[in-house]
Amino acid sequence: MASLLNLPNELLLFIFKELGDLDDVAHLERSCRHLHSLLEYGSHRLDIFRAVIINAEHHKYDVDLCYFIEANQAYASNYIDKLIPADDSRPRYSKFFEIYDEGVNTLTDEFVWWIACRWQGLRILQDLYLNSSINASFCRSVYTYNEHDTSCTHTCNRLAAEGPLHKPNVGPLTLNTVTSFSSRQTQRFYQALTAIWLPIEALVLARVSVYPTSDEQQIVFDYVTDIWEGDGRGSLSESFDILETYDFVWRFLGRRIFPKVDDYTSWTRNRHFKAHGSSEVKAWDNFVKFTRQYLRPSSIIELLLLSAWNNGSWPSNKPYYLQQLGHADEALGVVEDDTGDPMSPYYSLADIEVGIRRKLRDCGRNSPPGLGEAFDNYREKWWTSDARGKVITWEEDEAFIINRITVGLKRTQPQP
Incomplete structure (x- = not known):
């Protein structure tokens, strides 16, 4: 020294x-x-x-993310007085392009501190992913390969039957971890989290903005789709990291925040999730799928610690909490000259899979044919035993991942 x-x-x-x-x-x-x-x-x-x-590569989404968060927070301040703010207080659609399309990339002093806090704070989700009891529960949880499988009442019942997620026992003398992350794996997990957080913030901004016509509305939501599908995203390894992270943080932890079928209505005010003739469990599933489009990683941490693991006593005003996230606002923005066809955008894990299939098609030029089909087969038959709870520890080499999913077509037992 x-x-x-x-x-x-x-x-x-x-x-x-x-x-x-x-x-x-x-x-x-x-x-x-x-x-x-x-x-x-x-x-x-x-x-x-x-x-x-x-x-740092793992901070590549952070600057745009800061600008989207700033724009959404500025608008969310209007919720203090009104359930649905007046149109003149809404952001114009041009704000979306100012952030995303025009490449606003000035890293302000305030944003530096935001990112530094985010880098440390999101480590809680990594610790949960590595915790042995949480990881085991995640790997055992209902796996709906197809997002639309939950239209089946049987699948909805299985999801609801999982109930609350038990708080992990972590004492000072035992970490209870499955394994530990290397510094690179910590970077990968953080990068995947921010890669998902970015399209969530972009979607929220798109949904509360004002558009002159439906043409501008369609353009913005097309951009949101591109972000969800990972248009221009980096490596195949990163796409698999994002898939795994979304499955764990949003589909697993996000669902277990709302474990009680008969309690979901306490979180809603004016929005209804039960279609005519459908069951309560299906309505609960609709609520969970809709709500996780608004949940940020920080929200999931907060709700786990203060609500799900605190006897559900917080927040005192549950609809207002979700309202601050944009949950009760417009779903498609406000169109001043609304003459276009109606839209019903819903974003989920399926959109991330679309991006992976596109990337596999690009890889396929120098790889075995049929990678898209091999991926679908691997997701349906082998993902839970071979990948779930492990992907972030995989090698990042493209050939390793391709071999992993193509060997699944031939083997009868999962790899160790």
Whole structure:
């Protein structure tokens, strides 16, 4: 350490800025008092965090995400006084393009601190994924390969029968983890979380915006579809990470926040989920699927800790809580000259799978044919035993993943 400390402060700051993630910054800072004091001086910490965030692949969604969150929070402040705010307080559809299409990418000081807090705070979801009891419950939970399988009453009944998710026992002497993540796997999990959070914020903004005509409305929702399907997303490994993370955080944890079929109406105010002649359990399933389109990772953490694992006593006003997320607002925005055909956009895991099939078709130019069909077969027959609860620990190599899903066509037993 003596040789490192002999370097001028300018070089030490340069070394900090070249580190791989914010954890590395914290680890190096804690190694001695001098380095800690150096980060505490002036704007050094802020400048280092900004450099690391800009350079890190796992933060590639963070800047756009900050802008979408900022826009949605600005509008959500109108919910304090009104259930459905007046149209003149709504964002114009151009706000969506200002953020997404025009590439607003200035990383403000405030956003740097947002991202630093997000990097640490979302670690709770990683800890849950790695917790042995939670992971086992996730792997045993009902697996609906096809999102529309829940139209079957039998499947809805099985989902409802799972009940609440028990709070994990984690004492000071036992971590109760399935395994531990490497720093790279931690980055992958975070990147997958923000890759899903981004289209959720984009969808919420699209749903509360004002459009001159249905043409502009259709264009914006087409963009939202592209984001959900991962248009322009990176590697095949990242797409599989996103699939696994959505399944765990939104479909598993998100559903277990609302475990009681007869209690879902306490979360709603004016929106109805029971079709004529349908059962209560089907109405509950409709509510859960609709609601998770509005749940951010921070919301899921909050609801698990303060509601699901606190005897359901929080929040005191459940409809108002969901209202703050945009749940009770317009589902398609406000169209001033509404002469187009009606839309009914619903986004789910199926949209993520569409993006994976597209990527597999691209891979197929140099790989065995029929990768899309192999993927569907693997998802239906082998995913629960071979991939669920494990994907983030897989190798990132494309050939490894392709081999994994194509071998499934030939084998009779899952791989170890």
